[in-house]
Amino acid sequence: MPLVETAFQVVDAFTDKAFAGNPAAVMILEKFPADDILFKISREFNLSETAFIVPKYEGSTHEFHLRWFTPTAEVPLCGHATLASSHVLFTQMTEKQRQSGPLRFHTLSGELSVEFKTAAPEKLSTRNEMSLPELVMTPDLSIDRNVLCDAFGITENQILFVGSCHWGVLVEIDASTTPLHAIKPNFKAIASVNASAILLATQCGTDLHGEYDFISRMFAPNLGVNEDPVCGSAHSVLAHYYANKLKKSEFKAFQASARGGEIHVVYDAVAGRVRIAGDAVTVSKGVIYM
Incomplete structure (x- = not known):
């Protein structure tokens, strides 16, 4: 059986400059192949997430199925790979198509929508805004604080x-004596916590990044991703948490990984939704032989 060329793009999300933000591979398919093929492709890219897009119906321009894979797991929600996916789709559209309505993605977390905002063709970048469900954290006394101290x-x-x-x-800390960006994580200790991911956050004023409301870092060694450079879905957690703590609904946030990324967040408590705006830029294109 002859091999089929299938196009891909690698997109850096939450940045308008290449080699910053969070990279995701994006592929548009006619239909989803078997899961083992999707895992093999994800492991080949070896990025924190690979996004696979399939039109919801033949000829669909604005409605799609979307799935996200790390090298070791399919995940129920991924913000940066959703932003990367919308970037790929919007850059293939005419201006009239971009303005005709939001993209709608059918996912394991329900329907997600993404609106086009602006484009900078000279940078190969776009700016888009996605709507994600809020994620509500409840206090958890079962997690060993000594393990967290060892981890961070x-x-x-x-x-x-x-x-x-x-x-x-979610672990919120006072970072006045240990700035978030300077923390050297112990991934073995992090992986020992029974959780898919650990989000470390601090309210600004207790860190060096005073222009932001809060900053964070996200670790997911149990999903095959030691540190996610800029995590969109983490801000569905942080928006709800800091809306209650700071009594506001609009935030400027920063993820303090080595690559770093800036995120604009608006929390809608009535709808239980979080709007996350960010830039994305194409870094590479090619084909995979399947």
């Missing part, structure tokens, strides 16, 4: 909150 090189007095939900674990 902090003291128990620095831990302000520990909560969990199906997405993972």
Whole structure:
């Protein structure tokens, strides 16, 4: 049987400059192949996430099925790969098509919508805004604080909150003595926590990034991703948490990984939704032989 060429793009999300933000591979398919093929492709790219898009119906321009895979697991929600997917689709459209309505993605987390905002063709970048469901953390006393201290090189007095939900674990710390960007994580200790991901966050004013409302880092070694450079879905957690803590609904946030990324977040408590705006830029294109 002859091999079929299938196009892909690698897109850096939450940045308008290549080699920053969070990279995701994106492929548009006619239909989903078997899961083992999707895993093989994801492992070949070896990025934190690979997004696979299939039109919801023949000829569809704005409605799609969307799935996300790390090298070791299919995940129920991924913000940066959704932003990357919308970037790929919007750059293939005419201006009239971009303005005709949002993209609608059918996913394991329900329907997600993404609106086109602006384009910078000279940079190969677009700016888009996606709507994600809020993720609500509840306090969790079962998580061993000593393990968290070992995982992040902090003291128990620095831990302000520990909560969990199906997405993972949120740990808020006082970073006045240990800035978030300087933390050297112990991935073995992080992986010992029974959670898909651990989100480390701090309210600004206790860190060096005073222009932001909060900053964070996200770790998911149990999903095959030691540190996710810029995680969109994490901000569905942080929006709800800091809306209640800071009594506001609009935030400027930063993820303090080595690559780094800036995220604009708006929380709608009535709808239970989080709007996340960010840039994305094409870094490479090619084909995979399947």
